[in-house]
Amino acid sequence: MYPTVPASGLHFKTALLPQGWARNVRIEHAGGRITRIEQGVKPASGDERGLVGLPGIPNLHSHAFQRGMAGLTERHGVNHDGFWSWRKLMYRFAARLAPEDLQALAAQAYVEMLEAGFTRVCEFHYLHHAPGGARYANPAEMVERIAAAAADTGIGLSLLPVFYAHSSFGGAAPAAEQARFVNDVDGYGQLLEASRTALTGLHAARLGIAPHSLRAATPEELRDILPLAADGPVHIHIAEQPREVIECEAMLGARPVQWLLNEMPVDARWCLIHATHVTGDELAGLAASGAVAGLCPITEANLGDGLFPVATYQAQGGRFGVGTDSNLLIDLAEELRLLDYGQRLRNGIRNALATPERSTGRALFEATLQGGLRASGVGMGASADSDEPASAVGLHAGAHADILSLADHVALTGRGDDAILDSFIYAARPGLIDCVWRAGHKLVCNGVHAQRASIATRFRATLQRLLNE
Numbered sequence: 001m002y003p004t005v006p007a008s009g010l011h012f013k014t015a016l017l018p019q020g021w022a023r024n025v026r027i028e029h030a031g032g033r034i035t036r037i038e039q040g041v042k043p044a045s046g047d048e049r050g051l052v053g054l055p056g057i058p059n060l061h062s063h064a065f066q067r068g069m070a071g072l073t074e075r076h077g078v079n080h081d082g083f084w085s086w087r088k089l090m091y092r093f094a095a096r097l098a099p100e101d102l103q104a105l106a107a108q109a110y111v112e113m114l115e116a117g118f119t120r121v122c123e124f125h126y127l128h129h130a131p132g133g134a135r136y137a138n139p140a141e142m143v144e145r146i147a148a149a150a151a152d153t154g155i156g157l158s159l160l161p162v163f164y165a166h167s168s169f170g171g172a173a174p175a176a177e178q179a180r181f182v183n184d185v186d187g188y189g190q191l192l193e194a195s196r197t198a199l200t201g202l203h204a205a206r207l208g209i210a211p212h213s214l215r216a217a218t219p220e221e222l223r224d225i226l227p228l229a230a231d232g233p234v235h236i237h238i239a240e241q242p243r244e245v246i247e248c249e250a251m252l253g254a255r256p257v258q259w260l261l262n263e264m265p266v267d268a269r270w271c272l273i274h275a276t277h278v279t280g281d282e283l284a285g286l287a288a289s290g291a292v293a294g295l296c297p298i299t300e301a302n303l304g305d306g307l308f309p310v311a312t313y314q315a316q317g318g319r320f321g322v323g324t325d326s327n328l329l330i331d332l333a334e335e336l337r338l339l340d341y342g343q344r345l346r347n348g349i350r351n352a353l354a355t356p357e358r359s360t361g362r363a364l365f366e367a368t369l370q371g372g373l374r375a376s377g378v379g380m381g382a383s384a385d386s387d388e389p390a391s392a393v394g395l396h397a398g399a400h401a402d403i404l405s406l407a408d409h410v411a412l413t414g415r416g417d418d419a420i421l422d423s424f425i426y427a428a429r430p431g432l433i434d435c436v437w438r439a440g441h442k443l444v445c446n447g448v449h450a451q452r453a454s455i456a457t458r459f460r461a462t463l464q465r466l467l468n469e
């Protein structure tokens with residue numbers, strides 16, 4: 001599907017390297033990794049050329065199938081609309097999906113991610129069983145569909161099979177509409193093993209674990225499944241909604257993030273998704289733990305979750321990245337813009353995320369890259385099958401050849417260095433991303449994924465059928 005022998009050289013007039021901006025940068029790659037970077041050189045014959053070269057960004061949180069219900073939940077409900085009424089609609093949609101439907105919806109989401117500048121996705125995957133909860137003969141049936149969607153599109157995959165056992169705190173029995181998600185600890189172990197096999201052959205795939213939330217896993221179950229992560233990442237939804245905080249305090253005697261920090265070995269392998277409702281102490285503890293806060297600004301805004309205090313957290317050295325979560329709108333620049341604008345609106349301060357050395361856009365972009373790689377189990381020596389260098393992140397020899405180029409766009413007129421990223425995030429309509437390479441393969445050209453048309457056709461046919469059933 002993709003060129004088997006991609007051009008081995010890329011040349012950019014400007015590129016963002018780990019040490020900063022550089023001019024006339026030539027990047028060689030082989031076997032999916034960058035093998036050499038030179039500055040101040042002319043392109044070699046046969047090089048692909050671009051204006052601005054940037055590292056691809058990992059998307060640290062996605063439920064791919066939810067792309068199919070984007071825009072269908074914006075009507076006034078009978079009762080007070082909020083996260084929980086949205087979740088009811090999501091459950092109804094999820095209940096209908098056959099394995100091939102999941103693949104079709106996920107492939108569309110992944111095309112859009114690549115076109116937006118996301119070169120890897122952390123898929124927080126919880127649709128394990130057949131409609132009604134019957135077991136597929138192959139425990140990795142649905143995992144294989146996610147892996148196939150990643151293979152179809154070329155996106156890097158960090159798979160996080162979800163452990164889900166209960167409807168609420170205290171080990172409450174799962175609800176009927178959660179039957180497709182539910183496993184006990186033994187079943188989950190089998191799912192992980194089958195998932196590991198399913199990912200064999202998918203280039204640079206990573207496997208981690210994802211206890212869904214403190215609602216869906218008891219403390220005992222959490223302790224039981226943690227060793228199954230080996231040294232892969234551990235992701236968990238946490239403190240997304242005030243009701244969850246109240247129930248957690250009542251049942252576990254502490255707020256969700258506080259409980260996790262007190263009771264679990266939270267470290268750099270962990271990614272706490274949302275962590276919206278945190279106290280100052282929880283925030284400081286999270287920053288000190290080395291874990292990544294997985295922020296999903298578009299989805300959090302849409303669901304009315306609240307605002308994570310990212311400026312305070314960043315000042316404490318906290319790590320974060322962004323995820324597209326519900327995939328309502330897949331847009332890297334928009335996630336970063338909204339993340340910052342939430343802080344500005346709340347605090348009445350501009351450029352709180354900037355540092356003396358970095359503009360706001362660059363600080364956001366680099367933090368998102370570093371946090372995203374860590375949460376993906378890439379680049380931080382965080383995976384057992386990893387031969388990753390443990391230090392630098394971004395475009396350097398040894399890194400995955402996951403690269404974006406920006407187009408010669410009117411919004412970049414006269415912009416250099418940090419102003420390029422500021423213009424990308426704050427001042428441009430979509431269309432700034434020109435090409436995207438993942439593992440050295442050029443997947444997006446002139447802003448369009450090579451398989452966009454065929455994948456969109458399948459997505460539309462799938463959705464037409466699902467919505468008319």
Ligand SMILES: [Zn+2]
Pocket residue numbers: 061063124237273325326
């Ligand atoms: Zn989520």
